[in-house]
Amino acid sequence: MDISRAGVEPVVVKFYRQYMQQINELSYPPGSLLLAPDIQTCLYKYFFDANQNKFLPPPRYQTKVLRQIIREIEKSIKDPEEEQVSDQLYEHLGHLSGIPLPDPSEEAQQLRVHSYFPPLPYDEPGVQPVLIKEAHNLLSKGNNVGLRTWEGSLHLAWYLATQRPELVKGKNVLELGAGTGLLSLLCAGHLRASSVLATDGLGHVCECLEANIELNVENNTLQNGRAPQVLQLDWTDREAIDELVQSVKNPGTSYDLVIGSDITYHPDILRPLAQVLGTLKDYFPDMVILISAAIRSDTFSHFTRTCIDEFGFTAMEEDVHIPDGLQYSGFFHSVITPIKVISLLR
Template identity: 35%
Template sequence: MGYSLSGRPQSQIDRFCRQYLQLEQDLTYPEASVLREHTTQQIIFSRLFSHKALRYAPPVRYQVRNLKDLIGRIEASIEDWDAHEVSGDLMNALAELLASALPPESDSVQQKSFVTYHLSQLSCKGAADQEAIESVATITLLESRTLISAYGTTGLRTWEAGLHLGQYLCANPGIIGKKRVLELGAGTGYLAILCAKYLDAAQVIASDGSSDVINNLPESFFLNDLQGSDEISAMELKWGHGVVGAGDKPWSSGEAVDVILGADITYDERGHSALIATLIDLLTMFPGAEVLISAAERSQSHVVFQTKAQQAGLGLSDIDYPSLPRELQMGPHTLQAHGRDIGQKHAQLMGLMAGAPVSTRPRYQPRTY
């Protein structure tokens, strides 16, 4: 039996479910008046906790913790137990999870987990039924979500700057459509997959300087049904090493790169000179390429990078693209880092071109679905 709601209650359920699948630590639960309703509980069960709900489920401990919290909140929301009750399906799901063998907490922390990001700007506007609502575009990756940002760990999870740049590209799909795209520091492959699967890129090269990252990218492609695709490939590219005349197929194919992307690639000042050298090489090879870089404002490293890039003769401009407030986000969810709100200016977009600034794109207009 299918269940569906509309308007504000459905938006609250969608937000909760999408945060859950993104493995957010602080979930935004529907209001009590919505949560106590049988229809609400059945929608949540069918989308998150039934045996047929998910192709790639969150870790068992995460499921248990949040299902316990959900049931507790439902119980607290009920004012008249003759009119409302806790879903038997949810109670049974919790019992089954508790009866399963839970991995030790120490093991859970070290294991990678499936994380699903919902691309709300690409969702079906005005969806009339639950099937259409749930058909919103998604990207699923295997990540180490417990990491904090540190040198050598950035390829193990998708960081806020990548999600922010992805939202910008979704709002401006013409940047990518029919273009050949090169991503620097691809990490989990989030942006490369977004461009190849949803933004109609002609060709996408996901590059990274780590051989481990490159070896893991085919798994990311597989999780998003891009295995064997001719439109996306992985390539090792170490910054500071010459790329002109390299024997790699992408450079010898004779086709130009139109767009160069980079997210959270300026966090370590030790790598700035090598990154700038590579950007200069690439812009020399492909003088018409547009470069877009997104940097989290967790430190002043992005400011240092801007100064060094300008000193190297690279035209640079900030792109005005603020994040939505958390209460309006419908996925991906970006304003949270390690359990705390990091504010409206959590990530900055920069445009680079050799010799001339990049024109500023239209300011983002908040939308909800």
């Protein structure tokens, strides 16, 4: 569904992109705009009609959003004889109200498709989202951390898409701790990498990675880009690391960019991760390394210190600019918790 072809105002397109990503804090258009019959028809078609859009949010989320839309419209009505909420919207709310809802704690564990739109102009036709099937509200811990997309991934995705796309276009990209695969899929599709290898240390996460890649291939969201490859990679397995390096060096190629997001959360993995990056940099000295993390503890500072003290890196923090208002057009995420992106130089 390409809402940009509907000819609606940018604020409605932004609202749609946020809705399809299923964020908690939506930027609702003003009621005076929602009151227009053509806008209400557009809302029903793109936001709520399952015959038009097979990746709609779940009923609980739809219900919350639709109720707020109707409240905003009703508050803006000045002439009840001429202005009203459309029958389609009221009827769909009634339909949603009759759907039995699972327990919220059970629903949080369910995998659902989220549509992550890249921050492209609102009037650009044919913008394809990155489709990620995940348990977005999962309270992740232990082996579950790779089953949802975290803020650090979205922050780095914004940075690459808006500020440094040249780091990816035509380059060979390696992602460490790829999780749901958002960054790898972004690089392979929208950012036009030559090749992408998405790695993770856990088998079940790699299975989810492969499923998300197939989901995007089946729905033609990679825009003819080459689909990422998936590899299970244990950072403590020196033989596996050597095989990875040789698989690239033997054909005479190299990795141009290594990325990782929210992979520095556990103290036990900090030195193995730094060592892997050091090894890769030894073999591919021109390689760019970008690591992103939401700063929830002191593990990120421990990681950077290990990289500097033990492996001879210099850490430089990148300036990531997240704008306000309509300029913030995709990969929506909260920055209440500070997020850093660093490049590791040597």
